[in-house]
Amino acid sequence: MTVASVAEIRDGVRSGARSAVDVCRTAIERIESVDATLNAFNTVVAERAMARAAEIDADRHRFASAPLAGVPVALKDNICTRGIRTTASSRILETFVPPYDSTVVARLQAAGAVIIGKTNCDEFAMGSSNENSAFGPVRNPWALDRIPGGSAVAVAAGMTPLSFGSETGGSIRQPASMCGITGLKPTYGRVSRYGLLAFGSSLDQIGPFGHTARDCAVALGVIAGVDSADSTSATHAVDDYEGALSGEIRGLRVGVPSRLLASGVDAEISRALSASLDVLRARGATIVDIELPHAKYAISVYYLVATAEASSNLARYDGVRYGLRIAQDDLGAMYARSREKGFGAEVKRRIMLGTYVLSAGYYDAYYLKAQQVRTLILRDYHDAFEAVDVVAMPTSPIPPFTIGEKTADPLQMYLADVFTVSANLAGLPAISVPCGFTTTRLPIGLQLTGRAFDERTLLRVADAYERDTEWWKQQPPTAR
């Protein structure tokens, strides 16, 4: 099986060379054949998708300039879809059917995309492994006993050519890296968060998974832009991302924080990073050593800030307006019992931690301190971008670990987020592209971080890298 690009599918459907119904049927059949093993989908809306695809085929001229005409897409199950169950992979929302579409979904529909279903994820997007789902762990298509890191599996296993995830601390880049595909976290505010179930409101951002930077560029062009329903959405003009992919990176300066990477990075991952830098250098880029002196504190800052925000955001799940209710005679008891039965362990842990760091007597020592160090992390990047155009790092310091390996010790799982969380704290765009494999055939990802709202440069470098490499063409055993 060869992978069709998003642009190929779109152009084919527009011209009539491909039928949207055929493309949609292929996606659904693929899900039927591999997903019993992988568990990547919580909900598949086959009938609805086929009807939508037929509508596109029947009325082709209406979609003549639709940027995603007939492209099957999967959506992480924390992105609200009107009339399609949206669970956040939590018992507490197991039966929740949103009465409205998120802005991203509305834009995808208008762009001619065909929604295939909702992907499994860590409960309320909390986790770096995709083991913390009420509906069971998702498996890595490259090694079924390993974690996929999140909602990248639909694309990695060839079920849909494009999918959308969300990031608070790396949940697009990490799974993209661990599953051998490309994943983009846009600048904070680049994409509306309206209809994304909130986790960390100052960090959350929706972004695409695709096989290539080009697929992600097409997708970003559709979902980016200001939205009156999200006051944190940015008013910056939306760039022509696809048009930015010139392959030209001569004179581009790539910063590498070598001191930060000196310890704690798996040897095979370090070698893959070095080889990636050689590829960029051969295309005319200059590699520059930079310092990010406070990046090593990003994990601590992140887990204080993100849990504080989560404890506040998840207060709304109380069994009153939606979701699970455990009936009790007393209102307070009803809240507490419903939350106890509805939330899984990782969500409870984070609500507890966030509640604690915001509580009287601890606020200054933890939350305020974390926000101050967040300022320093931001300044480091600001200083670095005086000298370089993008920053390169591994996406993850370790290859995907075994399912269950870190369940008893969540801190060990949190530490694997060391290279991703700082971009969320600083609001910066970042992308993960496939850059190699371990000797045991586990994917490795190269992470590039850019200036705020400069997704064009980021995508241009990622695309240039993918032109000179074949890693992104590799397919896992389950997708062949």
Next chain:
Amino acid sequence: MSQFTKEQVLAVAALANLELEPEEVELFARQLGDVLTHAEELKQVDTTGVSPTAYGVAPHTVDRSDVVVPSLPIADVVANAPERELLPRGGFFKVPRVIG
């Protein structure tokens, strides 16, 4: 060293409106203690005079005209409620009796 006692776990759980199973109390005491101990590293960072950052990309104040726009139909809004009442004068979420 950050120590997290079972009493603290229960106090925080009460603040967060969470009931916990007895085994969770013990587990969380250890796991939350581990995370807070790790976060002690922030004490090494000199933040004298450093202002806190709430958003990586500074948000701007958004104004809009004060005009009425349609909201979702009430029936749709209450449709997900575990208990609800739709009356001619509106829709309601039902909860256990709070007063009297």
